[in-house]
Amino acid sequence: AQSVAQPEDQVNVAEGNPLTVKCTYSVSGNPYLFWYVQYPNRGLQFLLKYITGDNLVKGSYGFEAEFNKSQTSFHLKKPSALVSDSALYFCAVRDRSSNTGKLIFGQGTTLQVKP
């Protein structure tokens, strides 16, 4: 069965410091991997995706993520955090062989960036 784990419920960082939000996955075959962000009282917004090619993927708002097949991880990173990055972040996986586009989401990690 497919699954996604985000081991940290909350990540706290100081503004200007680098941030990492962790994600590991379990899926048969090669997955498609995604990060979404949710601001308070809003729907989810797409940040970035890994489909194929370069393991380092760059996305919106200066975020990037690194696909590590051997560790089955897809951690979200940003070199310098902003207070406005504070939000709920979701990692998601899609089975490459599926033709329904269904995503399996992790439980979410709250990022708190303090001034």
Place this chain on the structure above:
Amino acid sequence: NAGVTQTPKFRVLKTGQSMTLLCAQDMNHEYMYWYRQDPGMGLRLIHYSVGEGTTAKGEVPDGYNVSRLKKQNFLLGLESAAPSQTSVYFCASADPAKNIQYFGAGTRLSVL
């Protein structure tokens, strides 16, 4: 450029009442999804549709029904609401070639 629109935004129901949540998208997407979001559990797929006139069960379909009579609309129905259905409901649509789901702003439902 509305994207994905959900109505209503908020609703309070009594146990046993019924209601329909409406999702409309203006991006001509084939795929549409209904999720529920509960604290600490991420988003769980209720039902989905890969085209007009088609629907399929997701991870947590019990107590819900859906219909996709028009490509742009995806309706989620609760025939007899239960307190366990108190949640925030999100609709999403996707172009299968682009691998990105676009979400509505959500419907916050409380069942008393």
